[in-house]
Amino acid sequence: MLRASDITKEYIEKSACGRRSVCRAVDGVSLEFEEDSIYSLVGESGSGKSTLSRILAYVERPTGGALALDGKPVAAYSRKELRQQRKSIQLVMQDGQSSLDPRQTVAQSLAEPMKNLLDLGKEERNARAHDLIRRVGLPDELLSRFPHELSGGQQKRVCIARAISVSPRLIIFDESLSGLDVTLRKQILDLLLELKAEIRCSYLLVTHDLDVALYLSQHILVMKEGKIVEKTANVKSHNDLRHEYSRALVKALLSKRHALI
Numbered sequence: 001m002l003r004a005s006d007i008t009k010e011y012i013e014k015s016a017c018g019r020r021s022v023c024r025a026v027d028g029v030s031l032e033f034e035e036d037s038i039y040s041l042v043g044e045s046g047s048g049k050s051t052l053s054r055i056l057a058y059v060e061r062p063t064g065g066a067l068a069l070d071g072k073p074v075a076a077y078s079r080k081e082l083r084q085q086r087k088s089i090q091l092v093m094q095d096g097q098s099s100l101d102p103r104q105t106v107a108q109s110l111a112e113p114m115k116n117l118l119d120l121g122k123e124e125r126n127a128r129a130h131d132l133i134r135r136v137g138l139p140d141e142l143l144s145r146f147p148h149e150l151s152g153g154q155q156k157r158v159c160i161a162r163a164i165s166v167s168p169r170l171i172i173f174d175e176s177l178s179g180l181d182v183t184l185r186k187q188i189l190d191l192l193l194e195l196k197a198e199i200r201c202s203y204l205l206v207t208h209d210l211d212v213a214l215y216l217s218q219h220i221l222v223m224k225e226g227k228i229v230e231k232t233a234n235v236k237s238h239n240d241l242r243h244e245y246s247r248a249l250v251k252a253l254l255s256k257r258h259a260l261i
């Protein structure tokens with residue numbers, strides 16, 4: 001469905017003394033996402049996961065390489081086609097509160113992508129907002145609230161409802177589950193599995209947490225210093241990860257578990 005070929009992203013950084021240097025955040029990444037599958041992207045902080053996610057969601061342009069959707073290069077899309085395709089890939093960011101406009105009620109927040117990307121009329125948007133809020137397990141009365149009147153878990157659910165409102169084919173969750181306590185995180189993970197069974201889209205979950213990746217996904221992608229160092233399909237346990245760097249991540253995970261017991 002979505003193919004990324006040799007994606008590179010360089011940032012020019014300026015030091016305090018005015019010297020310029022190049023940071024290669026993403027370095028020659030090629031990936032292919034299939035329909036109806038769950039992928040996790042893991043790697044340590046600064047390995048380029050968020051940058052790659054923004055590029056895959058067309059929020060940021062790569063410095064090199066190309067994206068193609070259903071075989072057609074995204075660069076060849078007209079403005080109108082690109083707008084149409086924007087709904088296919090949705091990005092859910094880490095912080096629920098700052099991803100939602102503080103001046104919009106939940107109903108307005110849910111209506112916005114349906115208005116901009118689906119051209120739905122007001123009545124249809126309202127009806128869909130009621131349906132969406134229930135699908136993510138929240139009561140209808142929350143539709144009239146503002147983001148600061150919601151708990152962290154409720155904000156995440158609203159962000160998920162907003163992402164599914166346009167029937168995407170791939171949803172990228174960029175660290176969207178961090179900062180939640182274990183019980184709440186499990187609830188959201190189970191909600192994602194339920195929704196996926198209903199809407200049959202693909203997920204890319206960007207996470208530091210290998211346990212979360214193993215719980216949810218069939219495909220694990222491991223990123224280090226801007227490169228994908230391992231792509232493993234049909235992952236059942238951490239033993240399936242073979243690359244030296246992946247083994248180091250597994251070792252860190254296991255020692256963290258022992259420290260907690």
Ligand SMILES: Nc1ncnc2c1ncn2[C@@H]1O[C@H](COP(=O)(O)OP(=O)(O)OP(=O)(O)O)[C@@H](O)[C@H]1O
Nearest residue numbers: 011012013023025044045046047048049050051052
């Ligand atoms: N807008 C930017 N300008 C300059 N450098 C940037 C920018 N965004 C990211 N970087 C740099 O690119 C590299 C990759 O950052 P990125 O946020 O993609 O990593 P990450 O794996 O998502 O990290 P984390 O898990 O901590 O969120 C880092 O060295 C970061 O400092």
